[in-house]
Structure formats: structure tokens, C-alpha cells
Amino acid sequence: xxSRTKHxxxxxxxxxxxxxxxxxxxxxxxxxxxxxxxxxxxxxxDRFNFLLNELGIINVNCTSQ
Numbered sequence: 001x002x003s004r005t006k007h008x009x010x011x012x013x014x015x016x017x018x019x020x021x022x023x024x025x026x027x028x029x030x031x032x033x034x035x036x037x038x039x040x041x042x043x044x045x046d047r048f049n050f051l052l053n054e055l056g057i058i059n060v061n062c063t064s065q
Contacts, residue, residue: 033054035051035054035055037051038051038052038055
């Protein structure tokens with residue numbers, strides 16, 4: 001148990017240091033903008049295309065076949 005709590009404490013201090021220095025910023029991201037869902041969940045076509053567009057990597061225009 002101690003090894004896990006020690007790891008959390010180190011991570012906490014690391015993040016707190018960088019946030020106070022202004023080199024890191026923590027923002028709330030709503031569930032509708034979790035871009036990782038694109039890679040880890042099966043999604044409907046419209047949701048998939050929305051997340052691709054949000055990533056800004058490619059523009060996909062899918063048509064029904």
C-alpha cells in the first residue's frame with residue numbers, strides 16, 4: 001500500500017510544481033470531447049467523424065453505401 005501512495009504523492013508534487021510554474025495547465029474536458037474515445041471505443045459513424053474532425057488530422061465525408 002505504501003508504494004502506491006508514495007507514487008501518487010510524487011506525481012502530485014510534480015504536477016503542482018509545473019502548474020505553479022505555468023508550464024502545465026489542467027482543464028476540464030466534458031465527456032462529449034474525450035478524443036481518446038475514437039481509439040478505444042466502438043462509435044457510431046457520426047460520432048466517429050465528429051471526433052476525427054476535432055482532432056484536426058483528416059476531414060472525412062462518409063456516405064451511406
